[in-house]
Amino acid sequence: MKLMMIESDGATRLGVVDGESVIDLAACSDALPTNLQALIDAGPDALARIGKAVETAADTAKLALDQVKPALPLSRPGKFICVGLNYALHAKEGGHDTPDYPSLFPRWSTSLVAAGAPVIRPRVSDQLDYEGELTIIIGRGGRHISEEYALEHVFGYTIFNDVSVRTYQRKTSQWAAGKNFDGTGPLGPVVVTPDDLPPGASGLRITTRVNGETRQDSNTSDMIFPTARIIAILSEFMTLEPGDVIATGTPSGVAHAMSPPGWMKHGDEVEVEIEGIGVLRNPVVDET
Secondary structure (H helix, E strand, C coil), X not given: CEEEEEEECCEEEEEEEECCEEEEHHHCCCCCCCCHHHHHHHCHHHHHHHHHHHHCCCHHHEEEHHHCEECCCCCCCCXXXXXXXXXXXXXXXXXXCCCCCCEEEECCHHHEEECCCCEEECCCXXXXXXXXXXXXXXXXCECCCCHHHHHHHEEEEXXXXXXXXXXXXXXXXXXXXXXXXXXXXXXXXXXXXXXHCCHHHCCCEEEEEECCEEEEEEEHHHECCCHHHHHHHHHCCCCECCCCEEECCCCCCCHHHCCCCCCCXXXXXEEEEECCCEEEEEEEEECC
């Protein structure tokens, strides 16, 4: 199932993508969850009820997909954890050895933007880089989750562009500053449940394009730490909770590795596409 938060009349609503339409669940029944976090908290039975509602949805509940305005799938996730250097070639292009333990850093909700919303190039730096990433949304929380059962804790998968301000990322050994500028974290637009994808969302082509030019082209099977391993590692030291978000790292081909660097600039359009999930598309604008 492909789920999507949409914005209309100043409010956000939960929908299901069906071909070229989005089915507005609020128009199907007032007994269904109204946002993604509520759906996650409601458990698997709620997904089954949504499936039945979609089967009988009236035409009045169907909106044209290309006419709706995407909203963030989760506007304020409890935790947003990013995994760095999770593709060997990306580690190499940045001058790093292949890690035996993942680099980890947080994203804060003030940096997040929805699909279609502008990515902001800050006035303090022109070194704006893209990083397309497969992203996990936790459905069932836990601590000390074994790798064997880790995929049972996944609610779904979405797309993240870990847009980075390299000047600030390199100011210290900690990356948080360069990864948390306002308006630099596109997320969405859809969340795909695991039953529609291969286990762990492995084997999916992942590409990033700037103005139609392919910059990154890889496969999620190339991750050093796959989905189940990431969940197991994180749960060794923290309690994962329903609605937590985990971005799994980016492949090679980032702007800073190009000669000269291919920094994003005002007027660019950046797209991240993951096979079986969709396309996350955003314009780039200068901070005013």
